[in-house]
Amino acid sequence: MVVIFDSALRGETFRLGNHDLPRLFNGLWQLSSNSWGSAPAAKIRRQMAIYAENGYTAFADHYGPAEILFGEFREKWSDPQEIFGATKWCVFRTVEPTRALVEEAVDDRLARMQSHRIDLLQFHWQDYDDTRYLKALHHLKDLQGEGKIGLIGLCNFNSAVMDEICTELGSGTIVSNQVQFSLIDVRPLYAMAEVCNRHNVKLLTYGTLCGGFLADAWLGKEEPDLYSGSLTPSQRKYLDMITRAWGSWSLFQDLLKELRAIADKYDGMSIANVATRWVLDHPFVGAVIIGVRMGVSEHTDDNQKVYSFRLDGDDRVKIEAVLARSNGAQLINSIGDCGAEYR
Known part of the structure; x- marks a missing residue:
């Protein structure tokens, strides 16, 4: 992958379809619940503008009012074409994916985002045994041809099914897959990386900071109580993974x-910067989606530092020495391939 320094975006970009996009996306999933904190809609839209002004021009996710607030923000932006919006269509129950049903789902996204075209529609299908996901995707491809969808991506598909889909739909139809990837969850290093390379698919990764645990704030701290009520939903999820599936809190402190x-x-780098840089340095990764608590907290300056350095061979050897003491390499067997934890 060619990494470009673009002063207008204040950082690295990567190519996705016909877009040059920043390698850090704003993840809006924290708008799904007040458990991450809450803020008035006007304040959230103002902070979206602050992020965009600092080069964070790509936004992702559909939870809660995310699509609506994003659409309102982009509609008022001086040049809406500068702002990239990725959303999802998730199918969790058995449905017959007729053309009418698929188009209705797309039209709902368009209405909420106040747009005539979805920049990137990420598709999730819960039941692999029901292969009608291929039928749904063919309809999405038709709608793409009609101009309602710009790019088609996947969300939490495993390597084998992603390979099947890319082969069925043809080269270049699927441009991305949103999956979990971090120093703790290294499952994409295995079959997923090979499939990405075969079909020129980029990963959009989440969980890269493990809900904020991969940060200086947790260095030297005691293991938190999973049931204390003080942790966010993301932190409860990733604490369980760190201490049960990956290793222990003591080993995590060593990391x-x-x-x-x-x-x-x-100079001036943080633990979060190093953890993010490690993920970005893998060529099959397009961007890291960082969960942002719009209107509650703001980390644009710190996150941007990730563009200013690269890990060297010695850094990677030292990181790998700690990871080798964990169960990270076994997660693909104990948990399953990417996305298996949601099925």
Whole structure:
């Protein structure tokens, strides 16, 4: 992948279809619940503008009022074409994906986002045994040809099914797959990476900071109580993964110490910067989607630092030495391939 420094975007970009996009996306899933904090709609839209002004021009997700607030923000932006919106259509129950049903789902997204075309529609289908996901995708491809969809991506599809879909629909139809990828969850390094390379698909990754655990704030801290009520929904999810599937809180502290030592090599960097850079350095990764609490907290300056350095071979060896002591390499067997935890 060619990485371009674009001063207008203040960082790296990657090519997705006919778009040059920043390698950090704004993830809007935290608008799904007040458990992450809440803010008035006007304040959320103002903070979206602040992010865009700082080069974070790509927004992703559909939870809660995310699509509506994004559409209102983009409609008032001086040049709406500068702003990229990715949303989802998720099918969790048995349906017959007729042309009418698929088009209705797309039209609903368009109405909520106040747009005539969805920049990137990410498709999720819960039941792999029901292969009508292929029928749904053919309808999406037809709607793409009619101009209602710009790009088609997947969300939480495993390697084998993604390979089947890309082969069925033809090269270049599927441009992305949104999956979990971090120093804790390394499952994309296996079959997923090979399938991405075969079909020129880029991963849009989430969970890269494990709900904020891969950060200086947790260095040297005691293991939190999973049931204390003080953790966000994301933190409860990733704490369970860290301490049960991946390893232990003690080993996690060793990882944070190593990341802090590496960050100290690069003036002003944080643990979160190093953890994000590690993911971005994999060529099959297009962008990291960072969950943002619009109107509640703001980390544009710190996140942007990830563009200013690269990990060297010594850094990667030291990180790998800690990861080798974990169960990370076994997660693809104990949990399953990408997205298996949601099925």
